[in-house]
Amino acid sequence: MEPDRSGAAAVVFEDVSLAFDDKVILDEVSFTLDHGHMKIILGASGAGKSTVLRLILGLLKPDSGSIFINGVRIDQMAERDLMKVRDGLGMVFQEGALFDSLTVRENVGYKLFEETDMPIPHVDARVNEVLGFVGLSEFRDRMPSELSGGQRRRVAIARALAAKPRVLLYDEPTTGLDPITALTIDDQVIKLRDLEHVSSIVVTHQLRDAFHIATHEAAMANGQLEFRKASPERAALTEFIMLKDGKVAFEGPAPELQESDDEYLRAFLS
Amino acid sequence: MSWLKRAALETQEYLRLIGQIFRGLISPPIYVRDIIEQLDAIGVGSLTVVLLTGMFTGMVLALQSGMTLDQFGARSMVGRLVSASMVKELGPVLTALMVTGRVGSGIAAEIGSMVVTEQIAALRALGTDPIRKLVVPRVVAGTVMLPILTAIADGVGVFGGALISNFQLRVAGSVFWNNVVQGLYLQDVWMGLIKPVVLGFALVTIACHVGLRTKGGTQGVGRSTTNAVVAASVAVLALDFFVTKILIATIY
Numbered sequence: 001m002e003p004d005r006s007g008a009a010a011v012v013f014e015d016v017s018l019a020f021d022d023k024v025i026l027d028e029v030s031f032t033l034d035h036g037h038m039k040i041i042l043g044a045s046g047a048g049k050s051t052v053l054r055l056i057l058g059l060l061k062p063d064s065g066s067i068f069i070n071g072v073r074i075d076q077m078a079e080r081d082l083m084k085v086r087d088g089l090g091m092v093f094q095e096g097a098l099f100d101s102l103t104v105r106e107n108v109g110y111k112l113f114e115e116t117d118m119p120i121p122h123v124d125a126r127v128n129e130v131l132g133f134v135g136l137s138e139f140r141d142r143m144p145s146e147l148s149g150g151q152r153r154r155v156a157i158a159r160a161l162a163a164k165p166r167v168l169l170y171d172e173p174t175t176g177l178d179p180i181t182a183l184t185i186d187d188q189v190i191k192l193r194d195l196e197h198v199s200s201i202v203v204t205h206q207l208r209d210a211f212h213i214a215t216h217e218a219a220m221a222n223g224q225l226e227f228r229k230a231s232p233e234r235a236a237l238t239e240f241i242m243l244k245d246g247k248v249a250f251e252g253p254a255p256e257l258q259e260s261d262d263e264y265l266r267a268f269l270s
Numbered sequence: 271m272s273w274l275k276r277a278a279l280e281t282q283e284y285l286r287l288i289g290q291i292f293r294g295l296i297s298p299p300i301y302v303r304d305i306i307e308q309l310d311a312i313g314v315g316s317l318t319v320v321l322l323t324g325m326f327t328g329m330v331l332a333l334q335s336g337m338t339l340d341q342f343g344a345r346s347m348v349g350r351l352v353s354a355s356m357v358k359e360l361g362p363v364l365t366a367l368m369v370t371g372r373v374g375s376g377i378a379a380e381i382g383s384m385v386v387t388e389q390i391a392a393l394r395a396l397g398t399d400p401i402r403k404l405v406v407p408r409v410v411a412g413t414v415m416l417p418i419l420t421a422i423a424d425g426v427g428v429f430g431g432a433l434i435s436n437f438q439l440r441v442a443g444s445v446f447w448n449n450v451v452q453g454l455y456l457q458d459v460w461m462g463l464i465k466p467v468v469l470g471f472a473l474v475t476i477a478c479h480v481g482l483r484t485k486g487g488t489q490g491v492g493r494s495t496t497n498a499v500v501a502a503s504v505a506v507l508a509l510d511f512f513v514t515k516i517l518i519a520t521i522y
Binding site: 163 | 299387388391393395396
């Protein structure tokens with residue numbers, strides 16, 4: 001295993017390139033996600049947004065460049081060793097990707113049931129805890145097919161959370177949801193960032209949700225959870241990355257993105 | 271050329287899957303609960319269809335061979351023909367084909383839809399190797415259950431043949447069963463049991479391979495299901511020929 005060259009950062013991309021046949025997906029992409037921070041990756045369909053998440057999980061291998069997760073280099077790693085790295089990662093897939101032959105409880109506790117020696121009562125306690133976090137405690141014995149789109153995403157978030165990962169990856173968490181339901185998902189993402197201090201990468205092309213997540217914070221006030229406009233320090237934790245033709249076209253916080261006079265960015269944001 | 275390249279790639283991927291399956295068989299983690307579930311789904315679940323196929327095959331075999339044997343005045347030999355054909359050839363092949371239709375299509379559809387809905391990626395993201403979790407249990411169940419199902423098909427087939435001989439051809443039961451025992455050699459039984467091991471392994475691995483390579487949404491799942499059944503059926507018949515050839519050369 002390579003020595004830890006990347007300090008304490010949660011995710012580091014160094015000049016990562018990937019092409020399928022002759023179609024370039026990523027072209028020397030570099031960025032660093034520090035612990036407790038969030039990156040929101042924007043880009044048109046097919047710009048390689050989801051590919052970034054798959055590379056982080058080791059589901060794909062880059063053609064060149066290096067990727068570090070929690071200080072460990074993973075781009076050359078064998079599948080067997082990757083399983084350990086994935087313990088520190090939680091992924092919320094597009095549409096949820098829940099196992100449709102398993103109940104909500106079995107889905108959420110899947111990793112703990114199948115891949116750890118944790119006793120069943122402890123697993124159930126953890127399942128109840130994370131289902132409570134996403135507000136779906138009463139759905140634990142339902143099948144995924146009995147849930148609405150928004151509920152399915154929340155179960156997917158709960159499943160990603162169950163094993164207490166340090167990094168959460170969201171692949172289009174609000175795509176295909178109505179605006180109101182999308183906001184409930186956004187709030188989960190904000191809560192995890194601000195209350196649990198999970199490092200996260202959100203891939204989306206839903207601008208409204210992206211800016212909502214970037215400009216709001218969750219806080220506990222007198223035992224009550226509330227969402228409010230983020231303080232400047234909090235807002236600085238979240239940065240945007242804009243992918244265009246496989247390259248990073250912009251990287252920076254929300255105000256900078258909104259004030260950019262780059263033509264492509266303007267077109268994308270309008 | 272591109273066709274050749276695709277075929278070579280497909281073969282390479284299939285062989286790699288076989289390698290991964292063997293690695294999954296001999297090293298932990300092994301998902302015992304999934305193996306038991308699959309033994310039930312593939313074995314017990316296929317029982318009805320195998321019983322029916324075996325029964326009707328044995329009966330029609332007795333009818334047809336009775337007619338042919340009459341031309342030589344050898345109607346009493348019908349037991350020998352039924353048992354030899356059932357145990358050596360029709361039992362293994364027809365059972366494998368029925369299981370391909372029932373189980374092979376199901377496996378390809380299930381794994382294929384898990385691929386297109388990203389459940390396979392989700393499994394990997396959660397630290398589970400989908401080969402060990404999904405493929406190995408099905409391959410174990412298919413390889414173990416097909417010989418058992420075949421033996422059952424052979425049994426009811428010969429029994430069906432006995433019914434027809436007795437009531438239609440008017441061959442006495444004792445003559446029929448005597449003939450069955452005389453007509454069967456130990457090698458025949460071995461052949462009848464070795465074949466389904468090979469066929470079961472092949473049909474399940476092909477269905478899993480096709481399922482895992484599904485692309486293109488729900489339409490792709492449909493295509494995979496069809497491809498799995500076609501490819502596995504052809505493979506069953508082709509493998510049957512080669513295994514027969516090898517076994518005749520080695521055990522007889």
